[in-house]
Amino acid sequence: MAGLLVLLLLIFISALPVFAVCLWFRIARYPFSPVKFLSFLFAGAAAFFLALVLQGLFPETGSVSAVSADRWNLLRRVFIRVALTEELGRLIALAFLFWILGRFGKEDSSGYGRVSRASAAGLVAGLGFAALEGAAYGASDAGVVLIRAVTAAPLHGACGARTGAAAVMLRERTAQALFRFFSAVLIHGVYNFMILMPGFPSAAAVVIALSALVSSILSIRGGAQN
Helix, strand or coil, X not given: CHHHHHHHHHHHHHCHHHHHHHHHHHHHCCCCCHHHHHHHHHHHHHHHHHHHHHHCCCCCCCCHHHHHXXXXXXXXXXXXXXXXXHHHHHHHHHHHHHHHHCHHHCCCCCCCCHHHHHHHHXXXXXXXXXXXXXXXXXXXXXXXXXXXXXXXXHHHHHHHHHHHHHHHHCCCCHHHHHHHHHHHHHHHHHHHHHHXXXXXXXXXXXXHHHHHHHHHHHHHHHCCCC
């Protein structure tokens, strides 16, 4: 019972950014019902498990410390095994969800364009992914949960927003969709590279994550018809 309570506490702390975004959407009257908001969170959770499956295609070569000492192996790990697989997992989960919902392929009367709505959905999915990942890390080291909630969560939210936009643009504007998707992979990879590469200040990675998140939020708030 105590173990279950600890797990629930870890999930709650990891989900603090989700609550903040939920409050923002409520105040801004963003056109997402509670059911849709939850569906985007579950898409992020599904993406977490999809990423684990995809990462199995790129097995780890040695310990993290050994990989960090080898720059080329480190680049492979952060850009392909982590960034590419996680963003691809998000892209698949969101594209499938948008296909089910259908409405994301059309404009509506909310005043927000479909790309803006898809970016917001991706932001929520990214935070859902981060919450699950943070709880998984916290199960082995509870001290990292709160740190990840204010560092890794903004990164996943920012990349999720870009991947969400890519998911809804894939069929009609493939080139733009690929640009947004690979920009998410690049931001994600650079963040992880700075975290793991010896000699790089971790604060620089956090600045990148927060800057990317602010850019995504401003784009969503703009809500221009796309």
